[in-house]
Amino acid sequence: MKDLAAAMGKIGVTGQERIKNGPWRALLDDIASVERSGMAVSVGLRCALGMLPPLIIGVATGFVGDGVSAAVGALVVGFVSFEGRYRSTLRNMLLASIGVTISAFVGAIAAPHLFLLLIVLAIWGLLGGLGGAFGPGMSMAAMQAVEVLVVFSALGMGVESSIVQALWVLGGALFQIVLLLLTWPTRRLDGEMASVGEVYRRLANYARSTPRTAPPADQLIAGADWLGDPNPLGDPSAIVALKELFQLAQDIRLSLSALVFESRGDGDESQWALEFLRQAASLLGAIGDQLSSSTSLRAKMHLWSRRRRRLLLTSIELRVPDADESKPILGLISRQLQRALDLVSEVGDLGSHVVLPGLSRGHGSLDETVRRRLRGLRKVLASDSELLFHAGRLVLVLVVGTYLAHAFALPNGYWVPMTAAVVLQGDFSGTVQRGLARLGGTLIGAVAVTELAALVVPSHGILIMVIVLLTWGTYATYRANYFLYSIFLTSDVVAMFAMIGSPVGKTAEERAVATALGGVVAIAVFLLWPTWRRRLLPGALASMVRTQGAYAAEVLRAFDVTFADQSGALNVEELRVRSVGARSSRQLAATLLEGMSTEPGTQERAVTTAGAILSQVNFCALLALALNAELLHEHQFFTGMVELGDAVEALSSYQADRLASFGLMSDPEEMGQQPSIPSDLVASTELYRQILELVSSFQELDALIEQYGSVVLTM
Numbered sequence: 001m002k003d004l005a006a007a008m009g010k011i012g013v014t015g016q017e018r019i020k021n022g023p024w025r026a027l028l029d030d031i032a033s034v035e036r037s038g039m040a041v042s043v044g045l046r047c048a049l050g051m052l053p054p055l056i057i058g059v060a061t062g063f064v065g066d067g068v069s070a071a072v073g074a075l076v077v078g079f080v081s082f083e084g085r086y087r088s089t090l091r092n093m094l095l096a097s098i099g100v101t102i103s104a105f106v107g108a109i110a111a112p113h114l115f116l117l118l119i120v121l122a123i124w125g126l127l128g129g130l131g132g133a134f135g136p137g138m139s140m141a142a143m144q145a146v147e148v149l150v151v152f153s154a155l156g157m158g159v160e161s162s163i164v165q166a167l168w169v170l171g172g173a174l175f176q177i178v179l180l181l182l183t184w185p186t187r188r189l190d191g192e193m194a195s196v197g198e199v200y201r202r203l204a205n206y207a208r209s210t211p212r213t214a215p216p217a218d219q220l221i222a223g224a225d226w227l228g229d230p231n232p233l234g235d236p237s238a239i240v241a242l243k244e245l246f247q248l249a250q251d252i253r254l255s256l257s258a259l260v261f262e263s264r265g266d267g268d269e270s271q272w273a274l275e276f277l278r279q280a281a282s283l284l285g286a287i288g289d290q291l292s293s294s295t296s297l298r299a300k301m302h303l304w305s306r307r308r309r310r311l312l313l314t315s316i317e318l319r320v321p322d323a324d325e326s327k328p329i330l331g332l333i334s335r336q337l338q339r340a341l342d343l344v345s346e347v348g349d350l351g352s353h354v355v356l357p358g359l360s361r362g363h364g365s366l367d368e369t370v371r372r373r374l375r376g377l378r379k380v381l382a383s384d385s386e387l388l389f390h391a392g393r394l395v396l397v398l399v400v401g402t403y404l405a406h407a408f409a410l411p412n413g414y415w416v417p418m419t420a421a422v423v424l425q426g427d428f429s430g431t432v433q434r435g436l437a438r439l440g441g442t443l444i445g446a447v448a449v450t451e452l453a454a455l456v457v458p459s460h461g462i463l464i465m466v467i468v469l470l471t472w473g474t475y476a477t478y479r480a481n482y483f484l485y486s487i488f489l490t491s492d493v494v495a496m497f498a499m500i501g502s503p504v505g506k507t508a509e510e511r512a513v514a515t516a517l518g519g520v521v522a523i524a525v526f527l528l529w530p531t532w533r534r535r536l537l538p539g540a541l542a543s544m545v546r547t548q549g550a551y552a553a554e555v556l557r558a559f560d561v562t563f564a565d566q567s568g569a570l571n572v573e574e575l576r577v578r579s580v581g582a583r584s585s586r587q588l589a590a591t592l593l594e595g596m597s598t599e600p601g602t603q604e605r606a607v608t609t610a611g612a613i614l615s616q617v618n619f620c621a622l623l624a625l626a627l628n629a630e631l632l633h634e635h636q637f638f639t640g641m642v643e644l645g646d647a648v649e650a651l652s653s654y655q656a657d658r659l660a661s662f663g664l665m666s667d668p669e670e671m672g673q674q675p676s677i678p679s680d681l682v683a684s685t686e687l688y689r690q691i692l693e694l695v696s697s698f699q700e701l702d703a704l705i706e707q708y709g710s711v712v713l714t715m
Helices: 004-008 014-019 023-032 041-049 050-062 064-080 085-108 113-134 138-153 161-186 189-207 221-227 236-262 269-294 297-303 306-319 328-350 354-362 366-383 386-409 416-423 426-453 460-476 482-499 506-527 535-559 571-596 604-630 641-663 684-712
Strands: none
Touching: 023 426, 023 482, 041 064, 041 161, 041 460, 050 064, 050 161, 050 354, 050 460, 064 085, 064 161, 064 366, 064 482, 085 161, 113 138, 113 386, 138 386, 161 221, 189 221, 189 236, 189 269, 221 236, 236 269, 236 328, 236 535, 236 604, 269 328, 297 306, 306 386, 328 604, 354 571, 386 416, 386 506, 416 506, 416 604, 426 482, 426 506, 460 482, 535 571, 535 604, 535 641, 535 684, 571 684, 604 684, 641 684
């Protein structure tokens, strides 16, 4: 079988290395690694400043404990600002503010009554777990409400005192929102420009890497995230230009795929494509660097002169043969690059403007958003969903952790359920990794603050400064390294307890014990009710094959002669929707494949064969994208393409059903006969031979699926 050995080794090699090194070694490597791009220095500083007024007001008025409560509100809502961009972030922070206020009140009221507290925790845990159905921002807001409920369940107050504490929490949360809004005029469109610039830089990296498969599935995610929720104060014309740049990046992605396909040959025939890939990579990298530059907006746009653009274009035009009928892709991508350069200049002229009336522009009504979210929730509740399982596990860790803390009469025992809730993840490796990182970070942070407190007796003023600095470190490392984040967070919490007179050494020791117990509870609950990635992978592979087949079939149908005389008959938007679905499904399968490599009991052969399927589908994606690029300019038409597309879609559905059957451990022979491909096809042109290679690539999946089934059914 063609390229079978290569397919078996490409995607699965990382997972194989992780298995050979051992799952624990891989987990420790993940704990030690620092994601530099995840460092949030400036955002962390803004969130940390939200802690300052509540603490100062608390000390100045003599209500230090109330000031710390307000600081807790600011702390937890600050984490929500990491999800979303502008309107979505504001919405999530407002919802989180309401959630943590209610949680503070309910937690303080229910604290003296264990049975009532366990019921409340179960309800909050279920809602917190299902928050993931509404997106990352809502999930974060829901989890912050759960954590605040757990924290205030240690207080046990009357109704009046509980209301006062809840209002202090609300005040701190609202101040954090005010700080967020104050940053909007200063940010202009820097984030949007940088995200689009990153898309072009990734396209450049793909073009210069001599690729053989489709562009990575995650290349366009960042840009879509930012441009889906742009700065309301940004210049509308600049936002439109950035969105066109992003849309153009998707078309350039198609054109690069066509060039990669052309470069796969041997000899001189492929040299022109390789040369153009290198030159296109240089220009794409320049565009990406220009948009992603960390210098001020005006300074970096002054650098982008028309003279430099002309020089870059001339360097390409001098070294690349003129586009002719045999190489139409050259003319297409040249026009795309020229348009990208024009748009970059347009963004530079407009991107520094702040337009206050833009705040009133909306992106869909609230009713539409609510209905869409509720449909997503109903879909989750109606299926055997991993998210539903995770919500059930979250309920268990909260209830079991709280019960154990009360049963052993642990001082500050609420740390047990809180640690268990934040450590618990949807997969085994993530739960263990967080548990180890949380325990190690807690021990180091507790010891560090204890030793520091033994050397000096800090005043309230010094403690406020220390808390702000530790909070900044907590936010800055939140997405970069969970181990460092745990060190800063532990130190921060112990310092806040020192503000209200709690003995630092005692608090640190109690937190370390409770953290260890909470981590054990989280891991034990996951092992008792696991969701193994290797069980989810067959379904993800099936979805990947099905969606990729549907996209390829839609592309094939567009080449049929029935569309030749129909002006505007090509449904470009439908192709894009199907392309996005195929891209997302490949990304999910790759993520699950990577996750299962660190699970205990995973076989190396399973990783290898699943990786081979993913690699083969990536190759199918390359061919489909290359053919899609042909549709962007005048192309040839053929007879029988509708029938061929239908056959490919039927074949991919058959293969997907076989893969899904492995997840259910059923007999794949019950799937019936494999759909046939029309045999009376003649490869009369280069384009038609590419079409036949696409069809052949889908047929080659069968042998890989057969090998995968022989492994999975014996596990």
